[in-house]
Amino acid sequence: MFSKVLKTYTGRANGFYRNLSQKLPEFTKNVFDVSRGNYNYINDGHIDYFRRVLGTNRVITNPEDAEKYNVDWFSQDSILFICLGVLVCQAGCILETIDNKAATKDLIVPLDLGAKGSCQIGGNVSTNAGGLRLLRFGNLHGNILGLEVVKADGEILDCLGTLKKDNTGYHLKHLFIGSEGTLGFVTKVSIQCPSRPKYINVAFLGLQNFNKALKTLKLLRYRLGEILSAIEMIDYCSMDFIKNVVGQQSPIGDYPFYLLIETSGSNALHNEEKLNSFLEESLQKALVLNGTVANEPNKVQDIWSIRENIPNGFQKVASKMLYYDVSVPLAHYYTIVDDVADYAKDISERVFGFGHIGDGNLHLHIQLKNDLTKEVKSNFDSFILEKIVRYKGSISAEHGVGFTKAKLMDKIKPPSTLKVMKDLKKLMDPNGILNPYKIFI
Amino acid sequence: MFSKVLKTYTGRANGFYRNLSQKLPEFTKNVFDVSRGNYNYINDGHIDYFRRVLGTNRVITNPEDAEKYNVDWFSQDSILFICLGVLVCQAGCILETIDNKAATKDLIVPLDLGAKGSCQIGGNVSTNAGGLRLLRFGNLHGNILGLEVVKADGEILDCLGTLKKDNTGYHLKHLFIGSEGTLGFVTKVSIQCPSRPKYINVAFLGLQNFNKALKTLKLLRYRLGEILSAIEMIDYCSMDFIKNVVGQQSPIGDYPFYLLIETSGSNALHNEEKLNSFLEESLQKALVLNGTVANEPNKVQDIWSIRENIPNGFQKVASKMLYYDVSVPLAHYYTIVDDVADYAKDISERVFGFGHIGDGNLHLHIQLKNDLTKEVKSNFDSFILEKIVRYKGSISAEHGVGFTKAKLMDKIKPPSTLKVMKDLKKLMDPNGILNPYKIFI
Numbered sequence: 001m002f003s004k005v006l007k008t009y010t011g012r013a014n015g016f017y018r019n020l021s022q023k024l025p026e027f028t029k030n031v032f033d034v035s036r037g038n039y040n041y042i043n044d045g046h047i048d049y050f051r052r053v054l055g056t057n058r059v060i061t062n063p064e065d066a067e068k069y070n071v072d073w074f075s076q077d078s079i080l081f082i083c084l085g086v087l088v089c090q091a092g093c094i095l096e097t098i099d100n101k102a103a104t105k106d107l108i109v110p111l112d113l114g115a116k117g118s119c120q121i122g123g124n125v126s127t128n129a130g131g132l133r134l135l136r137f138g139n140l141h142g143n144i145l146g147l148e149v150v151k152a153d154g155e156i157l158d159c160l161g162t163l164k165k166d167n168t169g170y171h172l173k174h175l176f177i178g179s180e181g182t183l184g185f186v187t188k189v190s191i192q193c194p195s196r197p198k199y200i201n202v203a204f205l206g207l208q209n210f211n212k213a214l215k216t217l218k219l220l221r222y223r224l225g226e227i228l229s230a231i232e233m234i235d236y237c238s239m240d241f242i243k244n245v246v247g248q249q250s251p252i253g254d255y256p257f258y259l260l261i262e263t264s265g266s267n268a269l270h271n272e273e274k275l276n277s278f279l280e281e282s283l284q285k286a287l288v289l290n291g292t293v294a295n296e297p298n299k300v301q302d303i304w305s306i307r308e309n310i311p312n313g314f315q316k317v318a319s320k321m322l323y324y325d326v327s328v329p330l331a332h333y334y335t336i337v338d339d340v341a342d343y344a345k346d347i348s349e350r351v352f353g354f355g356h357i358g359d360g361n362l363h364l365h366i367q368l369k370n371d372l373t374k375e376v377k378s379n380f381d382s383f384i385l386e387k388i389v390r391y392k393g394s395i396s397a398e399h400g401v402g403f404t405k406a407k408l409m410d411k412i413k414p415p416s417t418l419k420v421m422k423d424l425k426k427l428m429d430p431n432g433i434l435n436p437y438k439i440f441i
Numbered sequence: 442m443f444s445k446v447l448k449t450y451t452g453r454a455n456g457f458y459r460n461l462s463q464k465l466p467e468f469t470k471n472v473f474d475v476s477r478g479n480y481n482y483i484n485d486g487h488i489d490y491f492r493r494v495l496g497t498n499r500v501i502t503n504p505e506d507a508e509k510y511n512v513d514w515f516s517q518d519s520i521l522f523i524c525l526g527v528l529v530c531q532a533g534c535i536l537e538t539i540d541n542k543a544a545t546k547d548l549i550v551p552l553d554l555g556a557k558g559s560c561q562i563g564g565n566v567s568t569n570a571g572g573l574r575l576l577r578f579g580n581l582h583g584n585i586l587g588l589e590v591v592k593a594d595g596e597i598l599d600c601l602g603t604l605k606k607d608n609t610g611y612h613l614k615h616l617f618i619g620s621e622g623t624l625g626f627v628t629k630v631s632i633q634c635p636s637r638p639k640y641i642n643v644a645f646l647g648l649q650n651f652n653k654a655l656k657t658l659k660l661l662r663y664r665l666g667e668i669l670s671a672i673e674m675i676d677y678c679s680m681d682f683i684k685n686v687v688g689q690q691s692p693i694g695d696y697p698f699y700l701l702i703e704t705s706g707s708n709a710l711h712n713e714e715k716l717n718s719f720l721e722e723s724l725q726k727a728l729v730l731n732g733t734v735a736n737e738p739n740k741v742q743d744i745w746s747i748r749e750n751i752p753n754g755f756q757k758v759a760s761k762m763l764y765y766d767v768s769v770p771l772a773h774y775y776t777i778v779d780d781v782a783d784y785a786k787d788i789s790e791r792v793f794g795f796g797h798i799g800d801g802n803l804h805l806h807i808q809l810k811n812d813l814t815k816e817v818k819s820n821f822d823s824f825i826l827e828k829i830v831r832y833k834g835s836i837s838a839e840h841g842v843g844f845t846k847a848k849l850m851d852k853i854k855p856p857s858t859l860k861v862m863k864d865l866k867k868l869m870d871p872n873g874i875l876n877p878y879k880i881f882i
Binding site: 106138151170177183197221225270356359405413 | 525526547568569571575579580582583584592596597598599600602603604605606607608609610611612613615616618619620624635636638658659662663664665666667668705706707708711714715768770771772797800801802833834835836837838839840841842846850853854855857858859861862864865868869880
């Protein structure tokens, strides 16, 4: 069955890769200290076999020609169809492209990431991408209606349903959502698209302390319920960094904490009335000290740019930065930032806490005084792991396990859970050829 | 490891079963023509083993005492905790009980079924129950945050997370959502609970034909978007049945089709304004011929009772009824009702089409002139299967495969899909002891 896959893809060699002129990324083996697993090497026998199966002119043996096929950012990017709320496309489609297509039908792809201009829906599915509007639309397990997947044995698994409800047998598609390509290779995606909200409002609020942020969160859910589409938290340190490193001022002055609220809905006046009534109540209850609102697209974008400029700014101090993407139950959401700030006080310049607080997802980053070393990273890894385990959080909210966190799996999962995961891996990929070295050591 | 499970449950023998006075249901083997699989019988050796492991007084051997343990409606019904939107409970909790608990915190359990007063959350999860408000809150794959499951080997699988985002390894909980208890036995459930909508409005609309219903659906999504919580379709035949058999009149007179719309949101005035503006536009465009609205709880319930009285009424003609719960892409949603009505014209009294049109879920029922026979059922099964396959629908939208549809699995699933399902079953339950005879023959 292996030939099926090769045929499908080699037949698309023209235009198969995006940006071939772009510099190819480094191999994992060159970036990390990794020793090769128990895998075979390609020999003349294999090459003869493929020539027999595929034909001589469809097998590349020149190492230079083969080079670009070592990278996994392939591009199969047709949108197959879109109707009444369901969009079906190939896995290589860029997220922004399919969202633009959905917009032409007054629909929205229920996933939005900073990387939407370059990330592909197949990768989004394989990594169970979260992003900015999970709060409103829910996660991909709830929104993906179907998948086509190529298994490790080359067999094509057709679960490309387009129905919202189908209770016939096991819901296999979920095996491939978030398993980082280690159980199968997603080739087509069917996703439900809700009505595109017509009117967007944002508010940027200054708060006195984190406890008030938690209370504000509760009020937001109560008052804005169905029109809430994002709640982002930014701490003082993150804002101070934007001011001093990126050169962008807070539109409302300095506060210990900030919340960026987005609402979206089908009636402009209703959205504004709800938001204003929430703001009045939050000011009256002294939950919020100050705030600004916007509904014009340019001004909405200005406010969002504050949040987006935090990760953008890190590029200026990249060699000194340490990044963690964690989930923490709200009661301890900011405790862990204080813990890390205290732990790092002698060697850090700043400790940043910001992120999708509406989903309990915290981006916890550290800017060191000096360049990062392996030893410092290892110490922080252990410290944060210990805290996350204590607070019953997750060491990876949305970025996955990949290669670097694989060694932590036996510290965060009970043996019975890990055994089922490894049994599944063995069942679906007995030779370990799908995205090797990822998730498990 | 088997002892673990027995210990857990035998320790709760008091109050373990609900309604012991209630008549026990018939065994599957007595209702259907089923021959016993290749399973062992309990012998003295097994009984000695359990006595050694559990102690003599914890093993029941009197057949009369053991009788009630042959039924699977056990009840472990503690709500373990509820906080900031997450509710954790034991699997035996009644859906309505946990929703009432959620209501005390201004939250809602994002699942609502006609059977909510008796169904248990563990069963809801195992059958991936859909229900009335899937349209608003999405399905259980999106809403279940974690599960505790007992595996076939007695090992307890702790995936009882409470985080909205956790991308560490395979998302195992999804294996057990909708697999009808054949891969593991759900014992605890963690579910996210959104803000409870404070104001409910309903509208009951009369329409000229199904095409107008489809256009109305599109307008509903566009105009009401974020406050839509249910869209139910009722056809003329279903309403005629309620009038003549149940004795309830349509509040707006006779029309070929009806839509029952529910909206819910955080601001009463906004909900009404949106609904009224939709109604004006739909009347103006002649999509809707007539309609009535309600917001007082009693009147809301009166309108919902029309929809609920359809299945209630079937009890009066049960021996003549045939039931199908299917999903059909909207373009063919009502075509299949016409197909069946035509096929059945000589032997049927009525062919009913109603259901959760907002999710593409159709309840397609047939009232025969005479009592149902095996032969007639078999003919209808074949006819409907053929139509569902042609229209790319599903023979089970929300009711699952169970025993009676297991024989159809090889007709609706490609061999490669069925093989992965069977491989999973073998991996998780090598001796076939979990809910035997279900899903697969």
